[in-house]
Every structure is written in structure tokens, then in C-alpha cells.
Amino acid sequence: MRTITSSSGQEEAVNVRRTESADAQGINGLISPEAGAVFGRVNVIHLLEKANLAVTLANEREEILAHASFFDHPVGDLVDQTCWEAFLQKHFSAETCTPLNTLFLHFFVAETDFATASANEILRAVFNAVTELEYILLLSPYAGVLEEALEEVFDPLQRLTDLECSAFICHRQEHCPKLLIRPARVEDHDDLRIFVDQTKVLSVMEQPYFLAELIQEQNEENHWAVCESDGLPVGFISVTSDVDFKQLHDSFDLSELDGLYKLDQITNADPAAPPESREDPENPQTNPQEETQLTEAGKSSAVCIQFFVIDKNHETRSVDFLPYIFTDVDLCIITVPTLSPEFLLLQSCIRLPPRSTNASPPREIYVFQRSGLRSVEVRPAVAADRPAVSELVKTLSLRESLLQDLDRFYETRRDKDGEEMPGSRLVRIQLSGFSSLTDTPADGVPLQAFVSTVQSEVVGILIIRDEQDLQYLCARYNMESFIYFSHHRLEEHAHILHFVLAPSFQRCCRHLFKESLRLGHKSCLFHRLYPPHISPQNSCVHHLDILLDCAVPVCPRRQIVFPLEELGINAPSLQIRKEQAPFALSLISRKLTLEPKVTVNARIVLVGASDTGLSFLEVLCFCFITVSRGQTDKELQADRLSAADNRSSDSPDTRNASMFNSLTLVSTHGLLSDFDHEDIGFLSTSHAYSSRDLSRVPLHSCVSVVSGKMVAINRKSKHVLVSGGVTVPYDHLVLCTGLQYQAPRPAEVNQPDSNLQLPSNLxxxxxxxxxxxxxxxxxxxxxxxxxxxxxxxxxxxxxxxxxxxxxxxxxxxxxxxxxxxxxxxxxxxxxxxxxxxxxxxxxxxxxxxxxxxxxxxxAVDSEAFRSINDSFLVFDSRLVIDATFHTSDPSISAAGPLTKFSRSYYSDEWSNANFNSKEVGRDLAAMLLRLFDPTLEPAMETPPETERGKLPGGFHFLQVTKPSATQLTAPPVQKLQDSCLVTGRVETGNYFSLHLDSYEQVEALTCLSLKPLPLSNYLSLYGKQQQLLGQLSSRYRQGLIPDLHRFSDFEQELQQITSHTGDVSGQTVQGDVSPLLLQDRSPAAEVRAAVRSSAVRYLSFNRNLLPMFAGPGQL
Missing domain, CATH: 3.50.50.60 (FAD/NAD(P)-binding domain)
Structure with missing residues (x-):
């Protein structure tokens, strides 16, 4: 928190944070006539949706004192957003303003007393948050008089013509100046010790006068520098040219670094291939000549940062050290421990992946190249760029597909392979409560291509195609968790066909996407990531991790199983119902282009691809972490957005997406996402994950898979030995191997012989x-x-x-x-x-x-038991854990049926096996995530245990039960208050049993049917109050429900519940209950009106999924 002072002398503790959708009402209350005169009429929700950066100043009581929205183009229709740079240079003296270093203020409001202080605080925070930002412009077609607060922080732009508009500029130097970098002096010692003692990061610095001695002993190989703010040292850095390049080469993949060394056998390797394919991971080859070249080239071209400390209030200006370092070198190297939290300097560097060797070091390496200091320009591709693009992609396997689409863009600006939508060329699309006509041309879909250049050299290319499957994406994925569809035109959506960027300019990736959105008049970019067994070989993306670092993963939605015969013409459109090949979806939107991800380098190894383990990985793939920066407690912290009253139950969430760089799964047969229980049979399933479910989670891009069995755990060296001799190092080891059926053996054989050859027919x-x-x-x-x-x-x-x-x-x-x-x-x-x-x-x-x-x-797999037992972890018929999933080793966690709780809890009747496996996996992930984000809150709902399968007689079986304790002595006692609703008979193949607890909530259900069951619908019944199901209990007692399978009102209500609860947790009953059900029970008219209004908004928003419900004015 920081303190600001009003014009009357009142002090207020405030923090600047990313704007939430729930702030809209408060922002509207701050709009004054003066703001309207400068910025025009503003739709706040639309503004927040399209802004590159929107910030709010709030006090300790979360009362909004001020708000500002920033875009990458001027306000209104003064100039097309693609042409503002030339427009600015024509009419104003602003030659240094570029798309990289400039943002435009589109809106500012504040409480009158705090307006000036709020403006200064917001601008200081924005300059701190965007390191490349140098100028903020206020360029508006409305020639209104600026309010006093803005006049104090903005200066008039020098005009070259008599253009009538508002034109003002704000410079970084006035709010968050760059730091002065100079060589360190011995007398800096006392000033540096003040904040070094506060950091407590390097124990070696605790020695008296350690810093002074190092500074005094500077030489040609070791240099020290300090950064100054207002004449005082606030940070220091130590670099050395004495680098062990041989060790770096053996441990990390350096093949794509320019200027470190020159080896034909490495630089000519296919950069599209994974690092493991470039050389033998078990025996990397390095000949003496190569070692000599590495040493000689490296000494003259690279330095390594030994020490780096900076005051937390100036951490965002860490990049100011980089130009000073690159006075006479080409490459700067930083190595950090894997458990070290990411600091801001690393966000400007490139992480190099470690080699897949058995001696993987417990450190990460980051590099910054001199070329990264050059200015990057993004522009539409022109025909003259083709030779340079061809040279850029010449080593990629899918280069021909990229070049073909680039040629199509040059020739017709359209993708000739585009297909018409079913039915007609003109198709009415309904998304999130609005409808529009979209024209799918018979001659293809529009294409756009953009190149990224540095000093006229092409270093990257992006080809996008207008998105044609918006209905499908909206229905199948939680898109509304990130964007309001109603505030985006259909033509503003596109998906990424091809993306290639030179590794040296990886840090410019966000700028490439931001500029492509502006130049292409787009607001959202989508990327589909298909699993390997169905991956289409027509999309060239290099490197994928660079793209995913700029995007956020979108969770899939639970689907309704519609009774199509009964709905008839009221069923959802074919575009929504028709299945496509499953894929994981990622999104890049305008408001995410200035949203950096939180990188976690900790090596997390999961053993076992059980439901619990897969749920654990799913949470990590989709998780968001809240991080507060040093300058304030929550400055520009991305918080969870609450739902505004006038929007859907799916509210956007703009917390910082996290990226785990080192997730590893050790599984006997790898990740089996191309097989499905329903197709293969034999075993029952918990309905946790199907092959389609796994394909819609970005496991293949986020998780490294090691096929084999765990045969040993070395706790001292912190690595797992896998069958075949592979060693997997870890910082956090998670065991989720579960239980396995064991081959029968004679009673006198206590331990199975791993070398025993079993018959081929067993x-x-x-x-x-x-x-x-x-x-x-x-x-x-x-x-x-x-x-x-x-x-x-x-x-x-x-x-x-x-x-x-x-x-x-x-x-x-x-x-x-x-x-x-x-x-x-x-x-x-x-x-x-x-x-x-x-x-x-x-x-x-x-x-x-x-x-x-x-x-x-x-029982526990024999190899897993040996590994656990030989590593001296406590094992008492199961692996013993505490309430936070930890074993006796704090670095090793475990969950699932493999485990049991310590006897000190006196709860032998309870274990992880008594609960839903996905829930256990999520709780396990939440426990681990608290190590990186202590603000995370535990989930409140408890999913049921589920078992399903196809039984003899052709019966489709589903059993959903409440988690319950294992009965150690006697059978469970039936509570007198509980009731059971049963319809149908097993003989007729329509048996349905619903068990209600004493609160009349669904506690268990059993279905046995000769017809396939709408599983996702029925699973949503668990935990619902019978009144929510249309007064189900009373109707059953009245004999009005002869068959739960066929009761139409029940099924319609169930569809609504499924759609609502499948995507959002913790909603109130008002959003689910039909107004007619509660009309006679509501004590007041305002309650009935609130329920009715909530239901109407919900149905209107989900009109594309629930067309069978009549909306207002349709009857």
C-alpha cells in the first residue's frame, strides 16, 4: 500500500491494481462532464474489454478513487488505429514515439479531492509495469478542456499543423525515470549493505566487508556496477567473463544462440526438432576441437552475472543494467537455482532448456543477446519479404505449408481451403445474447500476415485466419472466463495458422502479437493444440513454448447431452453439436498483451498417470498465480474478477497465468490419450477423463513424459530412477501410482519375482x-x-x-x-x-x-513398494501421509489409493481412496501451489465418487455416491430421515434410483439402463436440493413421475443445471431456479423480481446453448 494526499490534506492508503469487471459500477459513478468533454461518451465495460491496460486506484476499503484505461492507438475516429504513427509525425513533433514505447490514455476519472494525487500514482504504476514504455499520449478528437489533474501531469504536444484535437504527452522521466548505471566504487559499500541485508539471499555476503573487497579487486574479467536513483545506489551487479562453456554446453541446449560459438554440426541442426533428437541424450558428443572453439569464442563474446541485487522499489528498472553490460560483449548469461522465484530481470531474458541427460543440473540458465537491445518493428507482410521469410524458416519441417499460405495472402488475401458453413453462405450466429449475420465466402476465408523486423531484417512472421468456428468454441470452452463475446465483433476473432520467431527476439513476442492485433483490427487470437496422434500437419509454429508463454489456456466446458428427438427444431445448432477433433485451446486478447506470466522453474515430477495424478497436472496446466511486485503490496496485481450484475455467470479471470517450465510425468506406458475406455472395454471407469478430455488439456505441451516404472528414489540426490536407467531429478516429487491388480502367486511366495516369465495368455x-x-x-x-x-x-x-x-x-x-x-x-x-x-x-x-x-x-505395485521402502519413507500397508499430502520427506508428496493417513490422526476409516480422485488431485495441486501463491483459497465443493461401465446383459451402469468412511466393523446405518426415489425396473432396463439425505439433497444415484446414459447430465444432479429439480420429492410422492429417465420437466431442468454448474462454482440458487418454481414461496415481490431477472439474464446469455427456452417477448 502507498499513501496519497488529497487537495484538502487528507491522507489515504491506496494500491493500484488491474481493473476488475466489478469495478464498472464504481467507475461510472466517477464520470464527470469534464471527462466526457475530453474522452467522449464511454461504455465502461466495452472499454475494459478492449484496453491493453486498465488500472484502478482503490483504498483499503476497496472503494474506487480513480481509474485509467490505456490503448495502443488514439481515442475515437481521429485516425485509423493502423496509421497513427504517420499521422502523429505529420501533425506533431513526436518523432521518437513508436508503437513499442507509446500508449494512449483513453479514459481517466477520479474523485475530485484525490484527482491529482491519483493521476500521479497511476502513471507511476503504469510506467513501472511496462518497462519499454517511454511516452503516454492523450490524443483525442474532442477538444475539451483538460481537468486540472491531467493538466499537471500532461504537457501539450508541439503542433506542426492546425489540426483541431486534444494532444498532450507524458514522459517517463517525470514519474519513473531510468536508473543511472556507473562503475562501482569502494565507498558504495555502506549504501549497498542496507538493502543487501534486507534481501538475505546470499549467505556469502554476510562476511564483513565482503562487497568492498570484491569491488576493490575488479579486473579485466570481473566488473562491478551500481545503479543510482536520486544520487543514491539502489542496486548492484557483478559480471565475469570467466565462464565454463564446456559445462554449459553439456548441460543445456545452446544450439540456437548466435555469437556464443560456431559449430556447423549444431547450427545446421533442424531447430524444429526437439532437443532430444539433436544428439544422443545419454552420451553427448563433444570433441577436443569443439571444446577449444567453445572456450576461445566464449571468452571474447559472453559474460555471466555473478551477483545481482536491487532494491524492491526499483526492481522494474532492472533492465537498465543491460545496455551497460553489452558495451563489448554479445551474450549475457544468468544461472539461477530451480527453486529460486523469478525476478523481473529474467522476464527480459531467454530461458534455455536443459539437455535430457542423467546429470541435469539443479539450475536454470537464462541468456540475453546484444541483438535484443535493438528496436523491433511489426508491419504487414509484403511480397518483397518472401525471400527473407523463406530463409527464416528454411530448416523447419512445415515450411512449405507456411510459404503456401503466405503466397495465398500475397495473391488473394484469402485461404482457398476455407470451407462454407453448413446450410448456406449466410449463417446467423448467436453468441452470448447477440446475433449477427456472417458471410462465409465461397472463395475462402480472409488471411492476414505480419512480419517482425529488426533493422530491416525479418526475424519473425505471423499468419492468421479469420475464425469460423466461434459458436463451437463458445459452446465447448470457457471463453467467457477471459472475454465478453458481446463486446467483440465477429470479424475481430482470428486463429493462428503459422508463427515463427527467431529465438534471439523471444522477449518481443508479446509486442508482435499486440501489434498484429492492432494492425489487423483484431481483438482475439486463438491457437488450437492437437494431440500428437491427430495433429494436423499444416500449422508451422516455432517455438511453441514462445507462443504459449503469451497465451492463456482455456478450460473446456462440461457438455449437455441433448434429447434431440424431443427438442426437434429447438435443439442447438449443428455447429455446436457436431464433434470436431479434440484440441487444447489457447487465447491471446488485447487485454492480455501486457500481462506477463509467472514462471515457475521448480522441477515437479509426478509418478503415476492415475485419475488423481492427471487431475493434479490439469490444475497446474490451467492455474493462475497472484504475485505482488515490490513497489507496493498489490501494485498492478491481477486479481480474480467478480461477476457484474449485467453479465453471465462466467466472469473473466485476469490473474497472472503461471507457466511451469519443468513438469514431468513418469508412467509405465506414458500418457495414453489416444485410447478410450468406451472403445476398449474390460475395466470400469470413474468418468474422470476420457481420451477427448485429455486432448483438451495442454498436457503434451506442458508436461514431459517419461515412459517406464519407478524403480528407486534417491532422497539425498533428489532424483527418481526409472526402468531403463533413466534418472529424473526433482525438487518436488509427487507419488500417485494408485493400486494395481497383482498376478496370483502361491501363498508361500511373499514377494513376486520381477524376472518371472508369465504365460502369454495370462x-x-x-x-x-x-x-x-x-x-x-x-x-x-x-x-x-x-x-x-x-x-x-x-x-x-x-x-x-x-x-x-x-x-x-x-x-x-x-x-x-x-x-x-x-x-x-x-x-x-x-x-x-x-x-x-x-x-x-x-x-x-x-x-x-x-x-x-x-x-x-x-495392492501397491511391487516396484513402487520397493522404491518407497528402500528410500525409508514410512509405509504402513500404504504410504503414510499427513493432512497436507506430505510424506516423512517434505520434498515428497503422495495422494490417491496409494496412501493412508498417519495413525496419529486416529482416522483409519478415512483415506484418499474414499474420495473422488479428481478432487484429491486438485487438492494436491492446491497444496503445492500455495508454495508459490499463499493467497490461493481451497475449493468448497466436494465431488462425488463415480463408477460406470457396461455390464452383462447390455446394461449401462452408473453409480454416483457421497464420499464415506470405510466401515471397519459393521455395515452402515441407514438414517431415518433419508429417502430414496426409485422408478423403473431392472427387468425393463430403465432402473433409476435417487437417494436424498436429511436435507433433501441428492446424496447418491444409481442408473441401470439398456440405453446409453447422458452421463454428464446425471453427474450434475449430485448435491442438488430436490426443490431445485422442480419439487421432485413432492411430485414423486404424488405419483407424477413414473420414470425419471423420461420425465420431460426433470430432464429440461437438468439441462439447465448441467449448463450452469458445469462451468461456474459457488453460484447462488437465484441463478439456477426458474422463477415460476419459487413464485409462491418468495416472501416479497422484490425477491421474486430478482429471481426472475437473474433467470432471464442467464437464459439470454446462454441462448446459443439453450434455444429450447422461450425468452422475453417470444410468447
Whole structure:
């Protein structure tokens, strides 16, 4: 917090933060006639949506004192946003203003008493936040008189013509000047010690006069410099040219650095290939001649930063050191520990990926090249750029596709491969409560191409194509978490076809996208990331991580299963319902172009691709971290946005997206995203992740996958040994291996022999890979024979396996089921009706219980047990953890059925296995994220346990239950207040059971149907109050609901609930309940009006997904 003083002398503690959508009402209350005279009429929500940077000044009570919005082009229609630079130089003396160093003030309001102080505070914060910013212009077609606060901070622009408009300029030097850099002197010691003691980052500096001695011993190889503010040293840096380039080359991929060394075998390598393919990761080759060249070239061209400390109030000006460093070198290197939090200087540097070797160092390397100091220009591509673009992409495998689209842009400005939308060339699109006509030309879709140049040399290219699938994106992804669709025209959306940027200019990536949006009159760019097995080979992106660093990942939405036959013409459009190849979606919008990501370099290793583990990775891939900068507690901190009253239940969220640079998954068979339970069968599923679900999470781009089993954990060296000899180092190790079926063995054998050769016809099924192998073997070696199949176990997987065997064409009399002795009072089905139906189906199929696919003895994998036990972690039939998922080693966490709580909690009846696996994974990720962001709050809702599969008899089975304790002694006691609603019979294949608790909330449900179940719809029932389901309990008692599967009112209400709760958590009942349901129960007319208004807004906003509901004026 900082303190400002009003014109009357009143002091107020304030902070400057990113503007939230909930601030709109407060900002509207500050608008004065003077502001309207300068900026014109303003729609605040639209302004916040399109601004490159919008900031709010608020006090401790979160009362808004001031607001300002900044764009990359002038206000109004004074000049087209693509031509302002030439316009400015023609009419004003502003030759140094460029798109890189200039922003335009589009709106400013403030409380009268605090106006001047607020303006100064906001401008200081904005100059601090945008390091390249040098000028802020106020250029408006409205020639109103500036209010006093703006007159004090802005100076008139020198005019060259008599153009009638408002033209003012504000310079960085007046609010946040650059730091003066000079050589260090011994007498600086006392000043430097003040803030060095405050940082407490380097224990070596605790020695008396350590800094003074280092400064005094400067020589040709070691240099010290300090930065000054108002004549006082506020930071220092030490650089050395004594660098071990041999070690750097062995540990990191340096192949794309210009000027470090000259080796043909490396510089000619294909930069599109992953680092692992360029050389043998197990045995990197470095010959003596190469070592000599590395040393000789490196000594003359590169330096390494040894020490760097700067006062937190001046941290944003760390970049001022860079020009001083590059007086006579080409490359600056910074190495930091992997657990070190990112500091602002690193955001201007390029991170080099480590080599995939068994000796990966516990450090990260960042570099900054001299070429990065040059000014970057972005402009539309012209035909003369083609040779330079061809040279830029000549080593990329998909260069031909890029060059073909570039030629199409030169020739027709259109993509000739564009396809018409279904039906007609003119298609009405309804998005977020508005409709418009879009014309999809038969001759293709518009293309745009932009190049990034440095001193007239092309260093990057971006080709975009107008987005044609907005309805699909809006319906399938949580787009409204980031943008208001109603404030973006359809033609303002585009998706990225090709993107290539030279690594040396990676730091200019955001500027390239910001300028492309401005020059192309776009507001949003989308990027589709397809999984490897279905990746289209027509999009050239290099490097992908550079693009993803500028984008935010968009979460997929839970989908409604619509009863199309009943809805008829009222069903959603085909564009929404038609399935496309699944992909992970990323978004770049105008308001995100000045939003840096939080980088986390900690090496996080997950062992086990279980539901818990995948949920853990999903949270990390989509997570957002709040970080406060040094100059204030929350200066320009990106906070969670609240929903404004006049918008949808999906409110934008502009917290800083995080990027985990080192996520590794160790799994026996890797990441099986190209297989699906429904296609393969055998095992039941928790409905946590299907192959489509995994494909819509950016796992392949964010997570490195190591295939193999964990065979050892070295806690001292902090690495995991994987089968095959691969060593995976970690800072945080997470174990989520779960439980696996174990191959039967004689009772006298205590430990299985890992070298024991099992028969080829013995299958122990634990994952999709095992199921696929079994299915292939059965189809090739068993189905056409007359031998018997034996299924051994006593779980629901036994029955789903039998159904799979029957579906393969194996006769029931060839299948023999052997049940292991069950525990007293325990059944794999909690509903006796389901158990009876399955037994009857087995009997009809003539499946005999007499005499092997093994589905028994679920326990900890033997290799995982050895690794845990040999590393001396506490193991008591399961891996012992505490309430925060930590094992006895604070660097190692674990979750899922693999674990149990410490006996000190006296809760043996509870374990992670009693809860939903996805919830456990999310809680585990939240625990880890608190190490990087202590402000995160835990989730409030508890998802149910889910089990589904296809059982003998062709039954589709779904069971959703409340997490409950394991009964160690007696069966559960049925509460008298609980009730159960049952319709249908197992014999007719329409059995449906809903269990309500004492609060009349859905606590469990069981479905057994001969027809496929709308799973995502039914899962949304859990935890809902029966009144929310149309007074379900009372209607059931009145006999008005003979079949829950077919009750139309129930199903329509369910669709609304599914759409609402699938995307937003923690909403009030008002947003879900139909006004008619509560009209007679509401005590006051204003309550009824509020409920009615909320329901109408919700249905209007989601009109494209819920066209079956009549809106206002339609009846």
C-alpha cells in the first residue's frame, strides 16, 4: 500500500491494481462532464474489454478513487488505429514515439479531492509495469478542456499543423525515470549493505566487508556496477567473463544462440526438432576441437552475472543494467537455482532448456543477446519479404505449408481451403445474447500476415485466419472466463495458422502479437493444440513454448447431452453439436498483451498417470498465480474478477497465468490419450477423463513424459530412477501410482519375482494399455477357438470384463468366472437390484462359475513398494501421509489409493481412496501451489465418487455416491430421515434410483439402463436440493413421475443445471431456479423480481446453448 494526499490534506492508503469487471459500477459513478468533454461518451465495460491496460486506484476499503484505461492507438475516429504513427509525425513533433514505447490514455476519472494525487500514482504504476514504455499520449478528437489533474501531469504536444484535437504527452522521466548505471566504487559499500541485508539471499555476503573487497579487486574479467536513483545506489551487479562453456554446453541446449560459438554440426541442426533428437541424450558428443572453439569464442563474446541485487522499489528498472553490460560483449548469461522465484530481470531474458541427460543440473540458465537491445518493428507482410521469410524458416519441417499460405495472402488475401458453413453462405450466429449475420465466402476465408523486423531484417512472421468456428468454441470452452463475446465483433476473432520467431527476439513476442492485433483490427487470437496422434500437419509454429508463454489456456466446458428427438427444431445448432477433433485451446486478447506470466522453474515430477495424478497436472496446466511486485503490496496485481450484475455467470479471470517450465510425468506406458475406455472395454471407469478430455488439456505441451516404472528414489540426490536407467531429478516429487491388480502367486511366495516369465495368455489388467493388448491378443488368438476364458476377481471390473468378452463374440459357455471370497457384508454394487440384474444376465448367458483374466488382489505395485521402502519413507500397508499430502520427506508428496493417513490422526476409516480422485488431485495441486501463491483459497465443493461401465446383459451402469468412511466393523446405518426415489425396473432396463439425505439433497444415484446414459447430465444432479429439480420429492410422492429417465420437466431442468454448474462454482440458487418454481414461496415481490431477472439474464446469455427456452417477448 502507498499513501496519497488529497487537495484538502487528507491522507489515504491506496494500491493500484488491474481493473476488475466489478469495478464498472464504481467507475461510472466517477464520470464527470469534464471527462466526457475530453474522452467522449464511454461504455465502461466495452472499454475494459478492449484496453491493453486498465488500472484502478482503490483504498483499503476497496472503494474506487480513480481509474485509467490505456490503448495502443488514439481515442475515437481521429485516425485509423493502423496509421497513427504517420499521422502523429505529420501533425506533431513526436518523432521518437513508436508503437513499442507509446500508449494512449483513453479514459481517466477520479474523485475530485484525490484527482491529482491519483493521476500521479497511476502513471507511476503504469510506467513501472511496462518497462519499454517511454511516452503516454492523450490524443483525442474532442477538444475539451483538460481537468486540472491531467493538466499537471500532461504537457501539450508541439503542433506542426492546425489540426483541431486534444494532444498532450507524458514522459517517463517525470514519474519513473531510468536508473543511472556507473562503475562501482569502494565507498558504495555502506549504501549497498542496507538493502543487501534486507534481501538475505546470499549467505556469502554476510562476511564483513565482503562487497568492498570484491569491488576493490575488479579486473579485466570481473566488473562491478551500481545503479543510482536520486544520487543514491539502489542496486548492484557483478559480471565475469570467466565462464565454463564446456559445462554449459553439456548441460543445456545452446544450439540456437548466435555469437556464443560456431559449430556447423549444431547450427545446421533442424531447430524444429526437439532437443532430444539433436544428439544422443545419454552420451553427448563433444570433441577436443569443439571444446577449444567453445572456450576461445566464449571468452571474447559472453559474460555471466555473478551477483545481482536491487532494491524492491526499483526492481522494474532492472533492465537498465543491460545496455551497460553489452558495451563489448554479445551474450549475457544468468544461472539461477530451480527453486529460486523469478525476478523481473529474467522476464527480459531467454530461458534455455536443459539437455535430457542423467546429470541435469539443479539450475536454470537464462541468456540475453546484444541483438535484443535493438528496436523491433511489426508491419504487414509484403511480397518483397518472401525471400527473407523463406530463409527464416528454411530448416523447419512445415515450411512449405507456411510459404503456401503466405503466397495465398500475397495473391488473394484469402485461404482457398476455407470451407462454407453448413446450410448456406449466410449463417446467423448467436453468441452470448447477440446475433449477427456472417458471410462465409465461397472463395475462402480472409488471411492476414505480419512480419517482425529488426533493422530491416525479418526475424519473425505471423499468419492468421479469420475464425469460423466461434459458436463451437463458445459452446465447448470457457471463453467467457477471459472475454465478453458481446463486446467483440465477429470479424475481430482470428486463429493462428503459422508463427515463427527467431529465438534471439523471444522477449518481443508479446509486442508482435499486440501489434498484429492492432494492425489487423483484431481483438482475439486463438491457437488450437492437437494431440500428437491427430495433429494436423499444416500449422508451422516455432517455438511453441514462445507462443504459449503469451497465451492463456482455456478450460473446456462440461457438455449437455441433448434429447434431440424431443427438442426437434429447438435443439442447438449443428455447429455446436457436431464433434470436431479434440484440441487444447489457447487465447491471446488485447487485454492480455501486457500481462506477463509467472514462471515457475521448480522441477515437479509426478509418478503415476492415475485419475488423481492427471487431475493434479490439469490444475497446474490451467492455474493462475497472484504475485505482488515490490513497489507496493498489490501494485498492478491481477486479481480474480467478480461477476457484474449485467453479465453471465462466467466472469473473466485476469490473474497472472503461471507457466511451469519443468513438469514431468513418469508412467509405465506414458500418457495414453489416444485410447478410450468406451472403445476398449474390460475395466470400469470413474468418468474422470476420457481420451477427448485429455486432448483438451495442454498436457503434451506442458508436461514431459517419461515412459517406464519407478524403480528407486534417491532422497539425498533428489532424483527418481526409472526402468531403463533413466534418472529424473526433482525438487518436488509427487507419488500417485494408485493400486494395481497383482498376478496370483502361491501363498508361500511373499514377494513376486520381477524376472518371472508369465504365460502369454495370462492378463492382469490395470490400464488402457493392458486392456488394448488383451483385446488384440483375444481377437487374434482366442475368439475363433473353442477354449475357455477364466475371469478371476470380485469387483465390478469382473462384470465389465465379461461384457467385453461377450461383445467380442465369445459365447457365454466359454467364459468361466471365479469369484474371490468377498469380505463380510461387502458387495461391488451398493444397490441389491443391480446385483440381482447382473446375476440374472450371467445366468442367461450361461456363464459358469466354476473354474483366467486376473482382476484380483489390488495392492501397491511391487516396484513402487520397493522404491518407497528402500528410500525409508514410512509405509504402513500404504504410504503414510499427513493432512497436507506430505510424506516423512517434505520434498515428497503422495495422494490417491496409494496412501493412508498417519495413525496419529486416529482416522483409519478415512483415506484418499474414499474420495473422488479428481478432487484429491486438485487438492494436491492446491497444496503445492500455495508454495508459490499463499493467497490461493481451497475449493468448497466436494465431488462425488463415480463408477460406470457396461455390464452383462447390455446394461449401462452408473453409480454416483457421497464420499464415506470405510466401515471397519459393521455395515452402515441407514438414517431415518433419508429417502430414496426409485422408478423403473431392472427387468425393463430403465432402473433409476435417487437417494436424498436429511436435507433433501441428492446424496447418491444409481442408473441401470439398456440405453446409453447422458452421463454428464446425471453427474450434475449430485448435491442438488430436490426443490431445485422442480419439487421432485413432492411430485414423486404424488405419483407424477413414473420414470425419471423420461420425465420431460426433470430432464429440461437438468439441462439447465448441467449448463450452469458445469462451468461456474459457488453460484447462488437465484441463478439456477426458474422463477415460476419459487413464485409462491418468495416472501416479497422484490425477491421474486430478482429471481426472475437473474433467470432471464442467464437464459439470454446462454441462448446459443439453450434455444429450447422461450425468452422475453417470444410468447
Amino acid at each position: 492378463f492382469t489388467l490395470n490400464d488402457l494399455h493392458d486392456c488394448m493388448a488383451a483385446r488384440r491378443w483375444l481377437s487374434a488368438n482366442f475368439v475363433e477357438l473353442e477354449d475357455n476364458a477364466i475371469v478371476y476377481g470380485n469387483s465390478i471390473d469382473v462384470f465389465t470384463t465379461v461384457e467385453t468378452l461377450l461383445s467380442l463374440g465369445i459365447l457365454g459357455n466359454r467364459i468361466h468366472v471365479v469369484f474371490t471370497p468377498p469380505e463380510p457384508g461387502v458387495s461391488c454394487f451398493s444397490d441389491p437390484e443391480v446385483e440381482k440384474a447382473v446375476a440374472t444376465a450371467l445366468k442367461k448367458a450361461e456363464v459358469q462359475c466354476g473354474v483366467f483374466i486376473n482382476l484380483s488382489n489390488k
